[in-house]
Amino acid sequence: MRGVWIPSTDCKVLTSKQxxxxxxxxxxxxxxNTVFPVVWNRGFTAYPSQIMREQFGVEIDSRYQYRxxxxxxxxxxxxxxxxxxxxxxxxxxxxxxxxxxxLLAKKPAWAARDRTVNLLKKNNFEWMNxxxxxxxxxxxxxxxxxxxxxxxxxxxxxxxxMAFKETxxxxxxxxxxxxxxxxxxxxxxxxxxxx
Numbered sequence: 001m002r003g004v005w006i007p008s009t010d011c012k013v014l015t016s017k018q019x020x021x022x023x024x025x026x027x028x029x030x031x032x033n034t035v036f037p038v039v040w041n042r043g044f045t046a047y048p049s050q051i052m053r054e055q056f057g058v059e060i061d062s063r064y065q066y067r068x069x070x071x072x073x074x075x076x077x078x079x080x081x082x083x084x085x086x087x088x089x090x091x092x093x094x095x096x097x098x099x100x101x102x103l104l105a106k107k108p109a110w111a112a113r114d115r116t117v118n119l120l121k122k123n124n125f126e127w128m129n130x131x132x133x134x135x136x137x138x139x140x141x142x143x144x145x146x147x148x149x150x151x152x153x154x155x156x157x158x159x160x161x162m163a164f165k166e167t168x169x170x171x172x173x174x175x176x177x178x179x180x181x182x183x184x185x186x187x188x189x190x191x192x193x194x195x
Contacts, residue, residue: 003034
């Protein structure tokens, strides 16, 4: 694996579809085969999250309003043959020097506490209680949401591949003439891109 981490802080890759496409082209051209985009940072997601909307009233990081950077990145990465593994950078961290931020403002019982019962803080990062089953379910739910986006994308590629193979077989046997646009990505039986 030759992977690269794509942060959402001090990095402009996720700020537009064009920058995502340019970055994926560059990474593929320079020999990388996997990207790890940060999708959980500062208490917000880089994809539309039903869980975040229902529990905190915020569907996505405001920097990405009306977009889905994870879906855009998956499309562009697959176009050039890169694998995508969403990275939950913050994990159980709820905020950076914001007294728990919007997560603990809404769910104060989720706070991790130190020996003096203060909010657990390390290097100005403030933490949710990783031993609380509700907090665990919340974070696992976010991960499953991100994985679901990936599974749907893979299923669409398989369907696209099957339609492509059927069209080729029909053309080869001279049974159909079609002007149907062929898919731009060909997927082999193992689900891998072939160019």
